Amino acid sequence: MNIQRWVARREANWQRLDALLRKVETKRLKSLKASEIRELASLYRSVAADLARAQTQQVGNILTHNLQSLTSRGYTQIYQGSRRQEWQAVVEFYRWGLPAAIQQTFAYTATATALFVLGLIIAWWYAWQDPTFMSLIVPERLITQVRDEHKLWMGSIVGIEPLASSGIMINNIKVSFGAVAGGITAGAITVYIMVFNGLLIGAIATLVGQNNLAYPFWAFVFPHGALELPAIFFAGGAGLLLARAILFPGEYRRGDALKLYGSQAVQLVFGIVPMLVIAGIIEGFISPNPRIPEPLKYLLGSSLFMLLFMYSNRRKLSVKR
Incomplete structure (x- = not known):
């Protein structure tokens, strides 16, 4: 595998994922549009595959570390972030939703x-x-x-x-x-x-x-x-x-x-x-x-x-x- 050519071809995806994650980390997941959320999930899967390839091809410790950091951030926001939102929805329901249902x-x-x-x-x-x-x-x-x-x-x-x-x-x-x-x-x-x-x-x-x-x-x-x-x-x-x-x-x-x-x-x-x-x-x-x-x-x-x-x-x- 030509490492430089592979990096040049994939680097745009890594940068785009990093940009989306920065936006989510500062303004939370709800700040993204529906199309951006789909793009975030797609890019996360793509970069996770890139990380697996980098680990098997031994492309270098720095690049592997950067891809590990990127996928770790993606996992946190996509999976743990969604669970956090679910808990927030539960809290919101018991705070306001249930009283409204009782009144209705x-x-x-x-x-x-x-x-x-x-x-x-x-x-x-x-x-x-x-x-x-x-x-x-x-x-x-x-x-x-x-x-x-x-x-x-x-x-x-x-x-x-x-x-x-x-x-x-x-x-x-x-x-x-x-x-x-x-x-x-x-x-x-x-x-x-x-x-x-x-x-x-x-x-x-x-x-x-x-x-x-x-x-x-x-x-x-x-x-x-x-x-x-x-x-x-x-x-x-x-x-x-x-x-x-x-x-x-x-x-x-x-x-x-x-x-x-x-x-x-x-x-x-x-x-x-x-x-x-x-x-x-x-x-x-x-x-x-x-x-x-x-x-x-x-x-x-x-x-x-x-x-x-x-x-x-x-x-x-x-x-x-």
Whole structure:
């Protein structure tokens, strides 16, 4: 191989790649046009091949070192830079995208919440009217423990916090994903999950209230419930979005409606998972902890709910130029 002729033929590509990389390194990848990004990727592959050839032909240490430096810079900007942009997109979504999605789909979340509250009211009403109703909803062992032993069941978590926390997370994620996926059944399963969970909470709340254990019970529920219950409501809203696409596509074809409302549902799902993970950690390690005063648990739950409320209502200001 004629080294000088090869270098003269390839040098323009090396200089062009160096120029593009300098631009990316100072102004980031988004400063390039689409055609320049394609050119950057093509030149990187070409120079990487040149480096391999230079190493096998032993063209000289200085040239080989320069090509190694060029390809290393290219790799950093093309691959690590794209991963950095992906992480920036994730941060941007949780910073502004998720609150916007919550606001845009508020009517569906509110409907899911209303179904839950409906179940809760029904359970509260029938539990006071008919003593046998409680056994239809609440496991018998819990009824016996509260009525006969006059104590709550949360103490069983103490001592096995990591195991309990992971189990709680998995269960809550299953319930929430079930509510989302239930939208495919035209919302029937979503409605059932929301109403049933309302019935369960309503029946248990009535049970502990009837036995003068409401204060410690809600002290247990408040810390994690401040995130767990809204996450379930968001999941129900996501399921109802899918049901809307199936039942009432409006001016869209049903497939297009599923894409539109489905994308909004997916955004809610991305918000649900971190909430349930945090709630599971709190429910495993903080909510049942007897060493934490109950007023502090109420304060923690109230604070978390207020933070979630403020986060959900934040808006990205557009600056006019």
